[in-house]
Amino acid sequence: MQSLLDVNKSSPRAGGVWPAQKSALLDWLMIETREQRFIDNILVEMCERLGKAGIPVGRASLHFRIQHPQWRGARLLWRKGLAEAEIRTFEYGSEQTAEYLNSPLNDILTGAGEVRQRLEVIDAATPPYPLYDELRAEGLTDYVAWPLDHTLGKRHVVAFATDRRGGFTDEHIAALYDLMPALAIVSEIRLKNRFARTLLETYVGPHASEQILAGATTRGSGVTVGAAILICDLRDFTAISDAWPRDNVIELLNGYFDAMSEPIEKYGGEILKFMGDGLLAIFPLSNPTACVDLLRAISEAQAAMSTLNAEHVREGRKPLGYGIGVHVGDVMYGNIGSRKRLDFTVIGPAVNIASRLETLTKQVKRPVLLSKTFVDLAGCAAKLENLGSYLLRGLDEPIDVFAFSGDCLTVNDVSA
Structure with a gap:
């Protein structure tokens, strides 16, 4: 699997194939979301804007390792057609469960630069991850996950899937990947704001x-x-x-x-x-x-x-x-x-x-x-x-x- 760190300038992931839409989406992420406190709302609107720009995202998720006295992590999940993201929290010890260990999430958090799986074809090289069966059951055809690297080595995960026949094109993948630096900054700010609030709620009420x-x-x-x-x-x-x-x-x-x-x-x-x-x-x-x-x-x-x-x-x-x-x-x-x-x-x-x-x-x-x-x-x-x-x-x-x-x-x- 090709690492995102190894793509060259001729790769579609180097960007440049959708300059107008990319500029508009990046401007929105970096400027127009300033008044939005919650990253789940930003995720929903980002996916809706991606769809209008011709990027056929059918499902998207953000996976955060959070600092909370009760929860080890949280997943924000959006599906096409829904106005809100589903929020699920995970208790401490969940990182030792089979659900986590047999997942692309574990691959990313242990160092992988990308996980890409075309879901229409199953062969010997396809990891037997339960998530892939779940995605196929939803009619999705392609899946990609990348790290969201925050400061001080804090790594989180973003994933996209599509129901387009044939999956994502190279141009679609490049368009999504071009958003990663901005999404990392935007998500880190919201995560740290939430952490500050959680910290205060934990210690002073x-x-x-x-x-x-x-x-x-x-x-x-x-x-x-x-x-x-x-x-x-x-x-x-x-x-x-x-x-x-x-x-x-x-x-x-x-x-x-x-x-x-x-x-x-x-x-x-x-x-x-x-x-x-x-x-x-x-x-x-x-x-x-x-x-x-x-x-x-x-x-x-x-x-x-x-x-x-x-x-x-x-x-x-x-x-x-x-x-x-x-x-x-x-x-x-x-x-x-x-x-x-x-x-x-x-x-x-x-x-x-x-x-x-x-x-x-x-x-x-x-x-x-x-x-x-x-x-x-x-x-x-x-x-x-x-x-x-x-x-x-x-x-x-x-x-x-x-x-x-x-x-x-x-x-x-x-x-x-």
């Missing part, structure tokens, strides 16, 4: 990431918001971390944080930070059901912790204890820190009270404590146990404290 991307990057920048605040802490973590192997401790923490975090995010809470074995989350009061949603999240988190603890007991381990403190009030939401190292978080007296309530759970032996201010706003005092008044550290006056458990009320028992 979706709402804070929007604030930062919108320009809230200077120390002291932020807003005052009303929020229900939840602070959670794992019990006896120091003893566990001293006694358990490191990998087991990390596995334990991940299981605990999954149990707590997934319900919080499900009901619209924003986890601002993980603090060792604890977490801080808020439910903005701009959502009229914020307090009810927080209670729903705690209820589901407690159920998830019960399931997790049952697994620990089966494995001969002690069940995990935890404490949760909940309060509501105005908080300063924004950037705090040194000149060069900032943390996007919330501060204020309301956060301090939630923290003191979490600490109080150790004394009163109840896993979840709520302030009367929160309970009144949630409208659920009649269904909770009033533990009386407690003077919390740093406060001049005692506050009424309520205990919550997931089975002490149902969703219908509370009203926003």
